Every structure is written in C-alpha cells, then in structure tokens.
Amino acid sequence: xxxxxxxxxxxxxxxxxxxxxxxxxxxxxxxxxxxxxxxxxxxxxxxxxxxxxxxxxxxxxxxxxxxxxxxxxxxxxxxxxxxxxxxxxxxxxxxxxxxxxxxxxxxxxxxxxxxxxxxxxxxxxxxxxxxxxxxxxxxxxxxxxxxxxxxxxxxxxxxxxxxxxxxxxxxxxxxxxxxxxxxxxxxxxxxxxxxxxxxxxxxxxxxxxxxxxxxxxxxxxxxxxxxxxxxxxxxxxxxxxxxxxxxxx
Numbered sequence: 001x002x003x004x005x006x007x008x009x010x011x012x013x014x015x016x017x018x019x020x021x022x023x024x025x026x027x028x029x030x031x032x033x034x035x036x037x038x039x040x041x042x043x044x045x046x047x048x049x050x051x052x053x054x055x056x057x058x059x060x061x062x063x064x065x066x067x068x069x070x071x072x073x074x075x076x077x078x079x080x081x082x083x084x085x086x087x088x089x090x091x092x093x094x095x096x097x098x099x100x101x102x103x104x105x106x107x108x109x110x111x112x113x114x115x116x117x118x119x120x121x122x123x124x125x126x127x128x129x130x131x132x133x134x135x136x137x138x139x140x141x142x143x144x145x146x147x148x149x150x151x152x153x154x155x156x157x158x159x160x161x162x163x164x165x166x167x168x169x170x171x172x173x174x175x176x177x178x179x180x181x182x183x184x185x186x187x188x189x190x191x192x193x194x195x196x197x198x199x200x201x202x203x204x205x206x207x208x209x210x211x212x213x214x215x216x217x218x219x220x221x222x223x224x225x226x227x228x229x230x231x232x233x234x235x236x237x238x239x240x241x242x243x244x245x246x247x248x249x
Contacts, residue, residue, distance in 0.1 A: 056080050064088075100124070100140050100152040105159035112153065117177045120150050120209045125157040125164065125171040132187045133170040135194055142196040143203075149213030174209055181207055197232040204228055 022028040056077060059067065064085050103111050115121050124140060126133035137154065144152040157164040157171065164171075172189075174182040184190070184202065191198040203209040210228065 052077075053080055056084055059084070097144065097151050098148045099144050100137065100154050103153045103155050105155070108155065108160060111151075112175050113178050115151060115175065115178075119176075120181075120207070120211065121175040122150060122152045122203065122209065123160070123173040123175060124152070124154040125160055125169065125173070126154055127157055127166065127169055130166070130169055136170045136172075136187060136190075136199070139190075139194060139196040139199045143200055143210065146196075147200075147210040147212050149211040150209060172203075174203065174207070176207070176209075181209075197228070197234075200228045201232045 019028060019031075023030060056064070064081050067081055101111075112121050112123055122140065122143075124133075124137065126137065140152050140154075144150070157166075157169055168185045170187060172182075172184040173180055174184075182203075187194050190202050200210055
C-alpha cells in the first residue's frame, strides 16, 4: 500500500494540496478568487465639493437663502443663486391652483370676492345628477390643470343664489377684482359641442381669464390666447374627421 502524504493548510477556507491536484484534473471547480475589499475613498463633504451651477441646483430654497453670505466672493454664483430662488418662487406661485375646488356658500366671499386682484376666478354653479353639469365640469377640470394661475371653483347653485332655477344649469360666473366680468348660462353658451377647447375660447373672448402662469404682460396673454385658438381649431378638425369616419362606416 502506497504511502500517501497529505499537507493541510491551517487557514480556514484555503485548499489542501489534494484539492489543488483535483482541480488540475478537472474534478473540482476552480478556486474562488480571494476577497479584496474595495479601495477606500473618502466621502464628499460640503467644504470639499466644487461650488458651481450643479452645486447650486442641488440646494433647496431654504439652503439657497442660507448661502447668501457664503457666496459674497463669487459674483457669478451669487447671481445664479438669486436666479434659482426666483425660479423656485415663481414655480410655487404658478402651481397655487390646478383643480376645480368645491366651496360652500359661506366660503364664497373669501374664495371668490376677496381673491387677489391679479387672479381670475371661474365659478361653476351646478347640481349633482345633471349630465350637462358633469360634462362642463370635465371641461373645467382639464382647463384647471392647464391654466394653473386661474382659480376654478364649483358651488351648488342654490347655495350661491337661493331659488336659482335648475333650467339655467350649468352656469359659469367669471370674477376679477371683486366684480362679475361675465356670465354664461347653460351648456349651449359653449357651442354645438361643449369641449374644453370651446369653453376656453368663450372664456377668453373679451378678457384674459385663462392664465398658465408662465409670465406676465400683454405678450404672454396674447400667447395664451393664440394657443387657445390653435387648440380649438385642432379640436374642430378632429371632430369633422371623426364625423366623416362615422358616416363612411
């Protein structure tokens, strides 16, 4: 009987000479690579970070306000900090509305009559269970998300005006600077087929009621009106195409 000599290594997990022979013969899988810890890299801190536009962009509004005194030596970053603060505040102002908010009779003065002078308010008088009210409400919801600087509210008709006739529903009241600027009674006020585009066009016939909040001035108002007209024309074209397709079927 041959004299077999085995050599074992004391290190846990290491292979014996016998294992190495077996690996060469293909009887064992290859030995796994030895573990190497990742190279040490020190964590970034605020002091060591490069101060550039990207660094400013990462800051919150509160952090940017706190940086006012820290950037006195860098005129470019100080100006960029002010620009970012302005953008953040404008974004908050733009997004102050964005939906059709239900109000009660006791809310009317605060939410409508006392709205800021630069805010146009569209008030929908409605009642549940009227298909015409539901259709107009869907149009207003679409407009509210698109023109977020215009305030849209809805109120049950008799809470706003006691004994208001149901035959007049839905009704829209347009307010600005505490005064009624326009009244639209019934769904027929918005054309043969009531769509968000037709409602937008009617609302902006004489006043800049719809405001997307992007910027102020007459040029911006004209841009909004041009966009409304374009969307209305596109919707009319689609409507005719749908009608033609239905008739050909």
